[in-house]
Amino acid sequence: MNLYFQKNYFILTILLFLIEGFIAIFVRDSFVRPVVGDFLVVILIYCFLQTFLKAKVLTLGIAVLIFAYLVEFSQYFKLI
Secondary structure (H helix, E strand, C coil), rough: CCEEHHHHHHHHHHHHHHHHHHHHHCCCCHHHHHHHHHHHHHHHHHHHHHHHCCCCCHHHHHHHHHHHHHHHHHCCCCCC
16 A cells, blocks of 8 residues: 545545544534445545555455444444
């Protein structure tokens, strides 16, 4: 993996971060905040990493998915 900067993924990262912030501040329900918010944060992490790392799409996607699963499992077992 090489380090570099990709402008398109950076713009997507900023956009997703702003959407996540909007959801965190203004949305108080039982679907959008827990479900859509979790879904978008996984995409946000992928875009952030893709901004700076020159990695294969599938490799990075699987790595982010495994990380998301680990976070969800740790929440389920009250480790976090």
